[in-house]
Amino acid sequence: MRLEPVANPTALRTLAPPALAIAATVVIASLLAMLAGANPFSVLGLILKGAFGSKFALLETLNRATPLIFTGLAVAVAFRARLWNIGAEAQLYAGALVVAILGAGLLDWPAILLLPTMAILAMVAGAILLLIPALLKVRLGVDEVVTTLLINFIFLLFVSMLLEGPLKDPMGMGWPKSARLIDEARLPRLIEGLRLHWGFGLALISAVIVWVIGTRTTLGYEMRAVGLNRNAAEFAGIPVGRVLIKTALLSGGLAALAGFSEVAGLKGNLTLDLSPGFGYTGIIVAMLALLNPLGVVAAALFVAGIFVGADSMSRAVGVPTYLADIMLATALLLMVVAILLTRFRVVRE
Amino acid sequence: MPDQTEAQVVLRLDNITKTFGALTANDAVSLTLHKGEVIALLGENGAGKTTLMNILFGQYTADSGGVEVMGAPLPPGNPRAALDAGVGMVHQHFTLAENMTVLENVTLGTRPLFAPGLNRAAARARILRLAQDFKLSVDPDARIAALSVGERQRVEILKALYRDARILILDEPTAVLTPQETNDLFETLRTAVALGLSIIFISHKLHEVMAISDRVVILRHGKVVHEGAIGDTDRHDLAARMVGGEVSAPKAVPGVAGAPLLALRGVSTPDRGSAPGLKTLDFSLHAGQITGLAGVSGNGQSALADLVGGMTRPASGALVLNGADVHHWSPRTAVRAGIARIPEDRHKTGTIADFDLSENAILESYKDPPFSRHGWMNWRAARAFAQRIIDSYDVRCPGPGTRIRLLSGGNMQKLILGRVMEGAPQIILANQPVRGLDIGAVNYVHSQLLAARDRGAAVLLISEDLDEIMALSDVIHVISEGRLSPPFARGTMSPAQLGVWMAGHGFEETAHAS
Numbered sequence: 112m113r114l115e116p117v118a119n120p121t122a123l124r125t126l127a128p129p130a131l132a133i134a135a136t137v138v139i140a141s142l143l144a145m146l147a148g149a150n151p152f153s154v155l156g157l158i159l160k161g162a163f164g165s166k167f168a169l170l171e172t173l174n175r176a177t178p179l180i181f182t183g184l185a186v187a188v189a190f191r192a193r194l195w196n197i198g199a200e201a202q203l204y205a206g207a208l209v210v211a212i213l214g215a216g217l218l219d220w221p222a223i224l225l226l227p228t229m230a231i232l233a234m235v236a237g238a239i240l241l242l243i244p245a246l247l248k249v250r251l252g253v254d255e256v257v258t259t260l261l262i263n264f265i266f267l268l269f270v271s272m273l274l275e276g277p278l279k280d281p282m283g284m285g286w287p288k289s290a291r292l293i294d295e296a297r298l299p300r301l302i303e304g305l306r307l308h309w310g311f312g313l314a315l316i317s318a319v320i321v322w323v324i325g326t327r328t329t330l331g332y333e334m335r336a337v338g339l340n341r342n343a344a345e346f347a348g349i350p351v352g353r354v355l356i357k358t359a360l361l362s363g364g365l366a367a368l369a370g371f372s373e374v375a376g377l378k379g380n381l382t383l384d385l386s387p388g389f390g391y392t393g394i395i396v397a398m399l400a401l402l403n404p405l406g407v408v409a410a411a412l413f414v415a416g417i418f419v420g421a422d423s424m425s426r427a428v429g430v431p432t433y434l435a436d437i438m439l440a441t442a443l444l445l446m447v448v449a450i451l452l453t454r455f456r457v458v459r460e
Numbered sequence: 461m462p463d464q465t466e467a468q469v470v471l472r473l474d475n476i477t478k479t480f481g482a483l484t485a486n487d488a489v490s491l492t493l494h495k496g497e498v499i500a501l502l503g504e505n506g507a508g509k510t511t512l513m514n515i516l517f518g519q520y521t522a523d524s525g526g527v528e529v530m531g532a533p534l535p536p537g538n539p540r541a542a543l544d545a546g547v548g549m550v551h552q553h554f555t556l557a558e559n560m561t562v563l564e565n566v567t568l569g570t571r572p573l574f575a576p577g578l579n580r581a582a583a584r585a586r587i588l589r590l591a592q593d594f595k596l597s598v599d600p601d602a603r604i605a606a607l608s609v610g611e612r613q614r615v616e617i618l619k620a621l622y623r624d625a626r627i628l629i630l631d632e633p634t635a636v637l638t639p640q641e642t643n644d645l646f647e648t649l650r651t652a653v654a655l656g657l658s659i660i661f662i663s664h665k666l667h668e669v670m671a672i673s674d675r676v677v678i679l680r681h682g683k684v685v686h687e688g689a690i691g692d693t694d695r696h697d698l699a700a701r702m703v704g705g706e707v708s709a710p711k712a713v714p715g716v717a718g719a720p721l722l723a724l725r726g727v728s729t730p731d732r733g734s735a736p737g738l739k740t741l742d743f744s745l746h747a748g749q750i751t752g753l754a755g756v757s758g759n760g761q762s763a764l765a766d767l768v769g770g771m772t773r774p775a776s777g778a779l780v781l782n783g784a785d786v787h788h789w790s791p792r793t794a795v796r797a798g799i800a801r802i803p804e805d806r807h808k809t810g811t812i813a814d815f816d817l818s819e820n821a822i823l824e825s826y827k828d829p830p831f832s833r834h835g836w837m838n839w840r841a842a843r844a845f846a847q848r849i850i851d852s853y854d855v856r857c858p859g860p861g862t863r864i865r866l867l868s869g870g871n872m873q874k875l876i877l878g879r880v881m882e883g884a885p886q887i888i889l890a891n892q893p894v895r896g897l898d899i900g901a902v903n904y905v906h907s908q909l910l911a912a913r914d915r916g917a918a919v920l921l922i923s924e925d926l927d928e929i930m931a932l933s934d935v936i937h938v939i940s941e942g943r944l945s946p947p948f949a950r951g952t953m954s955p956a957q958l959g960v961w962m963a964g965h966g967f968e969e970t971a972h973a974s
Contacts, residue, residue, distance in 0.1 A: 328836055329835045339815065340808075340812040342808050343808065345791065346769070346803060348791035348795050
């Protein structure tokens, strides 16, 4: 068997592989569920029901998808320009930190002023955090994979230090957590009476904006050119360094919005377990979405659904929640194969 | 027993048809190769030569038709079977592992994966014997990375011979060789034929085709349009059949020199690795003239091209544009200053493979209206611009939405040409503008350069092909180790005299005189 490049993939060819990847993931998950001694159909059914089966489940999934949309967009934007931002986790915490500092009473403003201010400053913080590796890359050629990855650990330790020290909630009974946000600093609910905050709306709007930037703006054209062929972009007069810096600012800002939305929308204060790896999962989301901003929304819902559904399934039948991790890893690997099959066709000999 | 007069048929292609989507790359192509024969396969870019050879070698599967080697049908789509049947292919782009030795490259893939130990002594002896028999001088223990292009090609041929190839297919083998190396290659090919091998030789260079082949097969738009003995034809006839009409190389009448549009005053640039920088260059490009830059590859041509194209700045000295010193210099300022830049490598620097034609057409001007206003792209304008280039520069493609990866080299170059020439530029930097193109495309590019000169543009033509330089240039400079010879007017120097300068002689004397 051999691979032959496909000249112009049809829509079917583009969409079928991801669908098959998901189907194959389900099959593999069933086998694992059988290994764990459960009926695979009931396990899958419970995951589906736990993720989308009730109003409560659906809202939980949407809530869980919200930070993943932000980090997924952050990664998609950066990867499109071949800026390997592995640091969405730290950028998320940078955004969360800004909210925890400003929203706990430091700024006593009405919500209409306070929320946008916090969002913007959170984005600035995330952007600055990615600006440092981006500058090192552009000026000195330092590999951003290493720097962004390591900044995650440094920044998390920094947040931990703050939570044990100056930011520690005096009413927190000694737990390392920040003081609760004032009411004006909390994101309102998207629809009255439903447990879904405006962070989700903001995530959807962000996805559309990122998509428009990519396809309709001069910056988007520059970012794609730099990502596809840096030599040619430079020769043509595209300011490659500046484009990478702009990409970094956008990517860092998007990841920070995940932190903003989690603290201001969901948690109400900052703890070290704010993110169970949303920054890293964002990479999976972006890859599943083939780096397409609108695809990121769908991929984030899929990933969030698996996590939420697996939690609920585990409570019901006792198959470990690790099944969710395995399903995601399988889906990612199969997606990589699927991408290959989108661009190439297998030729039998 | 084969017939005395009718030599044994070693290869038969029978009614091969292959389509890619709407494009018919091969249309019922039949071809017969006899023992001890050299067939030249001629055709313009996109005529279907490479597709046909890829089918023969099993890299593509034909839609219909069959291949027979030594009278036995070859299973389609199986390179292994082709190799085993004695078909060896030397690709235009070499497929050698750079960090391994000649011996390792030649034996690679000839033994089972887990066979204990490689019998190096036997393999070396076999390679040396083949090298001697076929006049291929190569050191079996040299690392590929240390070899010249000509030597690497010999390794590729050795690879095929080591696998007992009886049929050799050479795809554009001379494109990368110096004239001396080409002669050596032909010597090898003649020896191979005398030893009973058969050869299919793919080329655009008609004098080579005339020199080496017995028969010629011409493809046009996927069909065989001519087949005959080489003695029954001549270069002019072949060229006409290849493009399907009369071809005339553009005749260059001397240009009238105008004012200097771009000048270098004592410019130096630093060396980059083994590539020399420029050594206090004084040089000017005049309106209405083609200035040719001759020289052996890697003597500072890239440094000069990068400087004029805005990729680098002078480390010392001044760049003078239209009479004014230039202070800020970048690709963008060069484009803004009206310099049309045809880059040396159209794949790596000239185009973005996964961008479509529209996106590639506006690569240099994407920031200017009408393509971009206040940060928003106007794709309608970009498509219209690409369509205009497609129409006026005869770019063969399905439309502006086609990814440029799918275009042939000639059509890619036409798009680049259109992109840079649309604004009627006053200064044109043409760096190896016809490398790898077929005659039709070469003549087209040359006539465009001449037309630009005739309307008053200053053209800098950089080429490693001395014939091209001498045919087109009004003034010739020779570059050697980053130093520039004085300008020689058209017709004042013979190739031999230029060759002396190209070898690096004569520069010191000038330095003293000035």
